[in-house]
Amino acid sequence: MIPVMEASRLITADDVAPLARGCAVLGTGGGGDVASGALAARRAVEQYGGVPLIALGDLSPDDVILPLGMIGAPTVGHEMIHGDDQPALILREVERLLGRRPAAVMSSEIGGSNGVHPVGWAARLGLPLLDADAMGRAFPEVQMVSMHVAGLAPTVIVLADVVGNVTAVRPVDGAWAERIARAVCVAAGSSALMADYILRAAEARGALIEGTVSRAIALGRAVDGAADPLGALTAELGARNLLNGKITDLRRETTGGFARGAAVVTGVGGDRGRIITLEIQNENLVAVEDGRVLAMVPDLITVVDTQTASAVQTEGLRYGQRISVLAWPCDPLWRTPRGIEVAGPRAFGYDLDYVPVEDIP
Amino acid sequence: MIPVMEASRLITADDVAPLARGCAVLGTGGGGDVASGALAARRAVEQYGGVPLIALGDLSPDDVILPLGMIGAPTVGHEMIHGDDQPALILREVERLLGRRPAAVMSSEIGGSNGVHPVGWAARLGLPLLDADAMGRAFPEVQMVSMHVAGLAPTVIVLADVVGNVTAVRPVDGAWAERIARAVCVAAGSSALMADYILRAAEARGALIEGTVSRAIALGRAVDGAADPLGALTAELGARNLLNGKITDLRRETTGGFARGAAVVTGVGGDRGRIITLEIQNENLVAVEDGRVLAMVPDLITVVDTQTASAVQTEGLRYGQRISVLAWPCDPLWRTPRGIEVAGPRAFGYDLDYVPVEDIP
Structure with missing residues (x-):
C-alpha cells in the first residue's frame, strides 16, 4: 500500500496556549513577550478562523513562502494600525515585488513570541502556516537564519512599522541587511514586522528547519497536566538537566538594544555544592x-x-527563584561549519570551540 | 503661423561649468559640494555623451519622471560601486516597482551640487534631463519639495547607498519619509542617492518648478567674461543687492546633521556704517x-x-572676505499658503510673517 501523506491539520484557538509554552522553551531565555503573542494569535484565530498547518511537501515548487517575524520590541496593541495591519501591508508589498501572492506564512523564529504570533498573522491573511521556521530556536540577529546558513542570498527584506510605513530593502549581504533593517526599525519606534529571505518552496528544502511548529505544540502538550512536568519536558526535548538550583546572582544590562548579563545558579537538593553560571x-x-x-x-x-x-525568560529571572537548567542539541544545520560560523560561540564573542552538548562528559 | 515648440537642446561638457556656477548661486549658501558635482557630471558627459534637456511638454502624460538627489554628504568617488552605480540601481528598482522605465531624470533640487549631478546621472542612464526641479533653490528636508506643496502624496522613495544597498520606502506621510530616509542614509555611511516623489508627466504640471536647469545655465553664462560680473548676475536674477561688505563675525555649529549659525556682514564703500546679520x-x-x-x-x-x-557657500565664508548679499523672489509656488507652511520662516523656527522681498521697503 502506498503511504498517504498526512492531511494538514488545523491550528485552533486551543492549540495556541500549548504552542506558546513550547515556543517559550525554544526561546532559550529570549524571544520577546510570548504571552502577548499568544493573546494576539488567539484573538486572530477566534476572529478569522483556524489556520491550516502545512508541510513543505504540500507546496508546489513555485509557491512563495513568506517568513515573518517582529524585530525590536513587540507590544500588544501595536499590531493594528489604521484598520489595516502590518501583515497585510507586507503581503501587499511582496505581491507587488514578486508579482505573486505568497502561498504560506512561516515563522522566522520559532523561539519566543515570534513562534506564536505567525498563527495570528496567517489567520488574518487567510494563508496556511508552514510547519517550519528559520532558527529552530531564538537568535538575536537578522542573518542568523537557516537560509543564510544554507547559502541562499537575501533577496528583498520588507518591513512594516506600527505607523504603517512599508520599507523594502535589497541588501548587498546579510550584515547590511541587519544594519539597515535595524535602522529602519529604530526610526519607526523600535518595532517592526519583517519578512526576510522570502523564498520559493523549490529552494526551501535543506534551507529551513522543518516540523518546528508541531514540535513546539507537542512540547506544550507534554507538560499539560503531567504528574512530573519537568521529567515530561526533559524527555520530550531529549534534554539534559544540568542543574536544579536557585538564582543567587544576577547581572543584566541593556546595551545597543541587546540584554547582556550573567546569572549564577547555585545547586539545591542533589545538586547542592554545585554552581553554574549562564552567560x-x-x-x-x-x-x-x-x-x-x-x-x-x-x-x-x-x-x-x-x-x-x-520556561523562564531572561527578563523574568528573579533572585532566589527555584529553577532547572536544561540543555539539548540544536538542529544539525547549526552544527555544520557554516552554521557554527554564523551562530557558534565565536559569533557571540566567546573564545570557545564548539562541542555538541551530548559529547560533553 | 503656428509657433513651433523649441527643439530640445543638448547639454554638453561645455555647459557643465556655467550650470555649476548657476546652481551654486541658487544654493543660497547650502547644497553641498558643487565642484565635485561638476567634475562627476563632466566626466559622465565625456564618457556617455551629451544629455538632451527636455521640457515637460515634450513628455507624454503617462511618462514617468525620476527626480534624483543625494541626501547626506556627497563625496567624489563614492558615486561608483562595484562597476554598477547608484543611478542604475535606482532605475532598476523603479522599473520593478512601476513596471515602466522612467522617461526622464529630473533634479530634485537645482540649488547646489544636486543641480549639476543629475546631468551625469542622466548621461549614465541614457535618459534626457527634464528642465525643471522640485525646489527652484536648495532646501534641507525631504518634504520641502514642490510636489508636496502641490498636494501630491509621496508614493515610494527609493534609496541606493554607496555600498549598493537599495531601499524602497512607502511612507505614510512626508515627515515619516524624511525620518526613515534619513535613518537609512545614516546607516549606510551618511550618503545615499534618492528618488522621491516619482511622478507621471500628467500630474507634474503645477507640481514642478519648470525651466530651472536652463535658468541655472543662463546665470552661469551671464557672469562669464562680463565686465561687471556682479551687475550682470544681479540683473539676470532680478535681485536686490542688500549690501556690499565684509564678514566681521561668523558663528557656525553642526547639530543633528545641520549647519546652523550666523554671519555678520559690515558694509564697505557706499554701505559703510550698515550691518546685516544672516541667519x-x-x-x-x-x-x-x-x-x-x-x-x-x-x-x-x-x-x-x-x-x-x-557664490560663496556657508562653509566657504571667511572672516574679512569682501562679499555682496543678494536677495531675490522665490518661485510663486513657495508663496502660496501651503508653500509658506512647508518652507516659510516658521517652518525653520523663525517667528516671522512672510513678506515678499520686493515688498520690503
Whole structure:
C-alpha cells in the first residue's frame, strides 16, 4: 500500500496556549513577550478562523513562502494600525515585488513570541502556516537564519512599522541587511514586522528547519497536566538537566538594544555544592561550571521553573527563584561549519570551540 | 503661423561649468559640494555623451519622471560601486516597482551640487534631463519639495547607498519619509542617492518648478567674461543687492546633521556704517539689519564674492572676505499658503510673517 501523506491539520484557538509554552522553551531565555503573542494569535484565530498547518511537501515548487517575524520590541496593541495591519501591508508589498501572492506564512523564529504570533498573522491573511521556521530556536540577529546558513542570498527584506510605513530593502549581504533593517526599525519606534529571505518552496528544502511548529505544540502538550512536568519536558526535548538550583546572582544590562548579563545558579537538593553560571546575550548562550563549559550556543539552554517546567525568560529571572537548567542539541544545520560560523560561540564573542552538548562528559 | 515648440537642446561638457556656477548661486549658501558635482557630471558627459534637456511638454502624460538627489554628504568617488552605480540601481528598482522605465531624470533640487549631478546621472542612464526641479533653490528636508506643496502624496522613495544597498520606502506621510530616509542614509555611511516623489508627466504640471536647469545655465553664462560680473548676475536674477561688505563675525555649529549659525556682514564703500546679520541653517534663511528683516526664506539670499560674483557657500565664508548679499523672489509656488507652511520662516523656527522681498521697503 502506498503511504498517504498526512492531511494538514488545523491550528485552533486551543492549540495556541500549548504552542506558546513550547515556543517559550525554544526561546532559550529570549524571544520577546510570548504571552502577548499568544493573546494576539488567539484573538486572530477566534476572529478569522483556524489556520491550516502545512508541510513543505504540500507546496508546489513555485509557491512563495513568506517568513515573518517582529524585530525590536513587540507590544500588544501595536499590531493594528489604521484598520489595516502590518501583515497585510507586507503581503501587499511582496505581491507587488514578486508579482505573486505568497502561498504560506512561516515563522522566522520559532523561539519566543515570534513562534506564536505567525498563527495570528496567517489567520488574518487567510494563508496556511508552514510547519517550519528559520532558527529552530531564538537568535538575536537578522542573518542568523537557516537560509543564510544554507547559502541562499537575501533577496528583498520588507518591513512594516506600527505607523504603517512599508520599507523594502535589497541588501548587498546579510550584515547590511541587519544594519539597515535595524535602522529602519529604530526610526519607526523600535518595532517592526519583517519578512526576510522570502523564498520559493523549490529552494526551501535543506534551507529551513522543518516540523518546528508541531514540535513546539507537542512540547506544550507534554507538560499539560503531567504528574512530573519537568521529567515530561526533559524527555520530550531529549534534554539534559544540568542543574536544579536557585538564582543567587544576577547581572543584566541593556546595551545597543541587546540584554547582556550573567546569572549564577547555585545547586539545591542533589545538586547542592554545585554552581553554574549562564552567560546571556538576549538568549542563554553558555553554561559554565568551575571553568568547564557544560553547553554552548547553538545548542539550546533554557531555564525552567522546577515545579511547573514553564520556561523562564531572561527578563523574568528573579533572585532566589527555584529553577532547572536544561540543555539539548540544536538542529544539525547549526552544527555544520557554516552554521557554527554564523551562530557558534565565536559569533557571540566567546573564545570557545564548539562541542555538541551530548559529547560533553 | 503656428509657433513651433523649441527643439530640445543638448547639454554638453561645455555647459557643465556655467550650470555649476548657476546652481551654486541658487544654493543660497547650502547644497553641498558643487565642484565635485561638476567634475562627476563632466566626466559622465565625456564618457556617455551629451544629455538632451527636455521640457515637460515634450513628455507624454503617462511618462514617468525620476527626480534624483543625494541626501547626506556627497563625496567624489563614492558615486561608483562595484562597476554598477547608484543611478542604475535606482532605475532598476523603479522599473520593478512601476513596471515602466522612467522617461526622464529630473533634479530634485537645482540649488547646489544636486543641480549639476543629475546631468551625469542622466548621461549614465541614457535618459534626457527634464528642465525643471522640485525646489527652484536648495532646501534641507525631504518634504520641502514642490510636489508636496502641490498636494501630491509621496508614493515610494527609493534609496541606493554607496555600498549598493537599495531601499524602497512607502511612507505614510512626508515627515515619516524624511525620518526613515534619513535613518537609512545614516546607516549606510551618511550618503545615499534618492528618488522621491516619482511622478507621471500628467500630474507634474503645477507640481514642478519648470525651466530651472536652463535658468541655472543662463546665470552661469551671464557672469562669464562680463565686465561687471556682479551687475550682470544681479540683473539676470532680478535681485536686490542688500549690501556690499565684509564678514566681521561668523558663528557656525553642526547639530543633528545641520549647519546652523550666523554671519555678520559690515558694509564697505557706499554701505559703510550698515550691518546685516544672516541667519543660517545650511542655507541663508533670513537677512536682518537693525532688527529689521530685509529678506527671508523662501525668498533666496545668496552671498557672492563682490569681484567675481561667484557664490560663496556657508562653509566657504571667511572672516574679512569682501562679499555682496543678494536677495531675490522665490518661485510663486513657495508663496502660496501651503508653500509658506512647508518652507516659510516658521517652518525653520523663525517667528516671522512672510513678506515678499520686493515688498520690503
